[in-house]
Amino acid sequence: MVTTALPYANGPVHIGHLAGVYVPADIYTRYLRLKGEDVIMIGGSDEHGVPITLKAKAEGVSPQDVVDRYHNIIKKSFEDFGISFDIYSRTSSAIHHQTASDFFRTLYDKGVFIEKTSEQYYDQEAHQFLADRYITGTCPHCKNEHAYGDQCEACGTSLNATDLINPRSAISGSTPVMRETKHWYLPLDKYEDFLRQWILEGHKEWKPNVYGQCKSWLDMGLQPRAVSRDLDWGVPVPVEGAEGKVLYVWFDAPIGYISNTKELLPDTWEKYWKDEETKMVHFIGKDNIVFHCIVFPTMLKAEGSYILPENVPANEFLNLEGDKISTSRNWAVWLHEYLEEFPGKQDVLRYVLTANAPETKDNDFTWKDFQARNNNELVAILGNFVNRAMVLTRKYFAGKVPVCGTMTEYDTQTLEDFKNIKKELESFIETYRFRDALKEAMNLARIGNKYLADTEPWKLAKTDMNRVGSILNLSLQIAANLAIAFEPFLPFSAGKLRKMLSMPQCDWNRLGDTDILPEGLQLGQAELLFEKIEDAVVEAQIQKLLDTKKANELKNYTPQPAKANISFEDFTRMDIRVGQVLEAERVPKTTKLMKLKIDTGIDRRTVVSGIAEHFTPEEVVGRQVSILVNLEPRKIKGIESQGMILMAENADGKLVFVQPSAEVKNGSQVR
RNA sequence: GGCGAGAUAGCUCAGCUGGUUAGAGCGCAUGAUUCAUAAUCAUGAGGUCGAGGGUUCAAGUCCCUCUCUCGCUACCA
Numbered sequence: 001m002v003t004t005a006l007p008y009a010n011g012p013v014h015i016g017h018l019a020g021v022y023v024p025a026d027i028y029t030r031y032l033r034l035k036g037e038d039v040i041m042i043g044g045s046d047e048h049g050v051p052i053t054l055k056a057k058a059e060g061v062s063p064q065d066v067v068d069r070y071h072n073i074i075k076k077s078f079e080d081f082g083i084s085f086d087i088y089s090r091t092s093s094a095i096h097h098q099t100a101s102d103f104f105r106t107l108y109d110k111g112v113f114i115e116k117t118s119e120q121y122y123d124q125e126a127h128q129f130l131a132d133r134y135i136t137g138t139c140p141h142c143k144n145e146h147a148y149g150d151q152c153e154a155c156g157t158s159l160n161a162t163d164l165i166n167p168r169s170a171i172s173g174s175t176p177v178m179r180e181t182k183h184w185y186l187p188l189d190k191y192e193d194f195l196r197q198w199i200l201e202g203h204k205e206w207k208p209n210v211y212g213q214c215k216s217w218l219d220m221g222l223q224p225r226a227v228s229r230d231l232d233w234g235v236p237v238p239v240e241g242a243e244g245k246v247l248y249v250w251f252d253a254p255i256g257y258i259s260n261t262k263e264l265l266p267d268t269w270e271k272y273w274k275d276e277e278t279k280m281v282h283f284i285g286k287d288n289i290v291f292h293c294i295v296f297p298t299m300l301k302a303e304g305s306y307i308l309p310e311n312v313p314a315n316e317f318l319n320l321e322g323d324k325i326s327t328s329r330n331w332a333v334w335l336h337e338y339l340e341e342f343p344g345k346q347d348v349l350r351y352v353l354t355a356n357a358p359e360t361k362d363n364d365f366t367w368k369d370f371q372a373r374n375n376n377e378l379v380a381i382l383g384n385f386v387n388r389a390m391v392l393t394r395k396y397f398a399g400k401v402p403v404c405g406t407m408t409e410y411d412t413q414t415l416e417d418f419k420n421i422k423k424e425l426e427s428f429i430e431t432y433r434f435r436d437a438l439k440e441a442m443n444l445a446r447i448g449n450k451y452l453a454d455t456e457p458w459k460l461a462k463t464d465m466n467r468v469g470s471i472l473n474l475s476l477q478i479a480a481n482l483a484i485a486f487e488p489f490l491p492f493s494a495g496k497l498r499k500m501l502s503m504p505q506c507d508w509n510r511l512g513d514t515d516i517l518p519e520g521l522q523l524g525q526a527e528l529l530f531e532k533i534e535d536a537v538v539e540a541q542i543q544k545l546l547d548t549k550k551a552n553e554l555k556n557y558t559p560q561p562a563k564a565n566i567s568f569e570d571f572t573r574m575d576i577r578v579g580q581v582l583e584a585e586r587v588p589k590t591t592k593l594m595k596l597k598i599d600t601g602i603d604r605r606t607v608v609s610g611i612a613e614h615f616t617p618e619e620v621v622g623r624q625v626s627i628l629v630n631l632e633p634r635k636i637k638g639i640e641s642q643g644m645i646l647m648a649e650n651a652d653g654k655l656v657f658v659q660p661s662a663e664v665k666n667g668s669q670v671r
Numbered sequence: 672g673g674c675g676a677g678a679u680a681g682c683u684c685a686g687c688u689g690g691u692u693a694g695a696g697c698g699c700a701u702g703a704u705u706c707a708u709a710a711u712c713a714u715g716a717g718g719u720c721g722a723g724g725g726u727u728c729a730a731g732u733c734c735c736u737c738u739c740u741c742g743c744u745a746c747c748a
Contacts, residue, residue, distance in 0.1 A: 324742080355696090356683080361676085362742095369683075369697095376697065380710055388707045395706075436685090439696080453712040458705075528708065592747055610747025631748055644748045 601667015
């Protein structure tokens with residue numbers, strides 16, 4: 001049984017999700033199916049939790065509306081992309097609510113949970129407890145007045161809601177009060193010995209990143225974790241006196257794997273979850289390691305009747321054009337958009353994401369690389385070889401598989417080269433090394449190209465047609481092998497290829513054979529498997545990325561609220577002058593600081609300013625600027641700064657000098 | 672300055688528990704070739720494995736120090 005991390009239904013799916021989870025899981029599953037194994041692939045949307053309720057609130061719609069929207073987009077795009085789920089369901093379904101509820105109740109009845117009462121902020125007007133995100137207030141560190149209960153976005157410090165000065169409810173705006181609330185905790189610490197044994201002793205074969213992270217968690221010591229929250233969106237806690245409480249989203253989400261299996265196989269689902277013979281594999285990203293290796297197994301163990309995962313092949317992250325993928329910054333290639341803009345090119349993306357998969361460390365996706373891999377590998381190596389074999393066969397044998405005569409020594413030598421491809425592919429795939437597996441499959445096409453180049457059937461056609469027949473027969477058999485080898489990776493193209501080769505079945509066990517296509521078989525219509533991608537196309541994608549990013553930044557820009565009024569007195573105390581930059585140099589070992597020598601008209605002084613990311617020293621020398629001259633001097637990086645240059649900051653973070661619109665004398669006052 | 676990750680051919684990266692002349696793909700150069708979506712095939716160019724030190728019979732691979740790069744965070748008066 002293969003499970004894939006449940007994508008969170010507050011946005012569409014992007015290439016990072018695909019590369020990390022869904023493409024590898026799909027390759028693995030398709031491979032097992034081809035081998036005739038009894039395998040199911042389980043997926044679904046994760047639809048509970050605070051961020052969805054916040055999004056719903058911001059848009060003025062219900063949480064259900066939000067999850068409906070994204071669930072449908074995600075589901076559709078997975079289908080179109082060829083991720084072959086046996087079921088893709090969702091955690092807002094009735095069957096999931098029932099399953100999660102029962103699961104909790106079972107643990108509850110067994111006395112697994114610890115009940116603890118703690119004090120939490122409560123909104124008396126809205127009559128509900130407030131999650132950390134729902135509380136705003138003044139940050140105790142930087143005095144930012146718009147800090148959240150879990151984090152201050154101005155200074156980046158993570159906070160407890162109780163740290164905030166002047167806390168306010170984000171729902172009603174009222175001042176919340178502390179009130180007692182009861183929650184249930186899963187005592188992970190009690191399972192530490194079991195986990196230690198199971199993972200550290202029993203699963204040394206797990207990927208180093210997974211094993212390492214588990215080890216570090218176990219070494220730090222585990223704490224009980226709350227499994228419930230005060231919220232009205234989610235699976236209600238099925239216990240008396242738990243009104244207004246739901247299961248915490250990390251508790252309910254992995255149970256989604258079980259619910260979805262139930263939905264798929266109402267009668268036989270237990271075979272997959274409770275039979276020791278079943279191998280369960282969780283495909284996830286690195287952010288999910290702890291939940292799938294520590295928390296969920298503990299839940300399953302505590303319940304008692306479930307099996308534990310056999311492996312958790314977590315991938316690292318994929319970056320995009322050198323930058324982290326980010327939903328909120330819109331720095332992503334969205335799957336549903338890709339499918340629209342590159343119709344019929346699912347396999348190109350599948351190929352690129354696999355060839356460059358973040359299996360051992362974070363990797364970078366670039367459109368240039370996408371183009372290069374398509375043009376130089378898919379088109380030039382794979383597509384071209386198939387096309388050569390097809391065209392030659394059509395030309396000399398009217399598109400029928402020719403008779404294979406006696407093999408030359410060279411033929412058998414070529415065969416040797418790909419005899420063991422099956423074994424190698426299997427060993428790579430079964431150890432989750434899909435990048436290497438794909439490379440191996442590609443090598444088969446290279447062997448084909450080399451074979452044609454070395455035997456030169458187009459020359460022999462003038463003298464020895466029998467020999468040409470043997471060569472093409474073997475070439476076509478290689479093509480047939482390609483159709484099988486690529487089936488898990490590039491299902492669309494492999495299907496197309498099989499159609500061209502009149503190969504109705506795809507039987508993995510025939511991989512490596514050289515009699516897959518019978519002699520005399522009439523081949524289908526030849527068509528190109530892949531087509532070149534022009535420069536303009538990828539340039540447009542890069543431009544689009546930059547544009548949407550910019551647009552998004554501007555859209556998200558909200559002017560800071562006005563500060564409290566000050567008196568005229570206060571204003572006149574500030575002495576702002578027009579000055580001129582005489583010298584400028586970067587401050588060593590800093591990224592943003594520049595040291596400036598300013599002629600203020602009154603004197604010449606040194607000012608340190610954080611503009612080095614936006615201007616070079618040459619650009620600023622000679623410029624007139626506005627400068628606050630009577631600011632208390634301050635040492636920055638050991639340099640005394642005597643004043644402040646006034647800058648305007650644009651929505652995209654770019655700085656602009658505030659300077660007079662016409663030249664004035666240095667020292668002129670700004671009032 | 673703090674925390675985390677990293678530094679291997681022009682580029683993107685492999686190199687597991689230390690062991691023969693350090694690898695792949697792409698790019699580049701030269702040659703071959705024309706069946707093929709100017710695609711293919713061959714050959715090659717020599718990277719002091721960031722620097723220095725240490726452990727060892729033996730280190731890209733282990734230890735220490737330093738430098739640099741990339742994230743996040745200070746510094747933006």
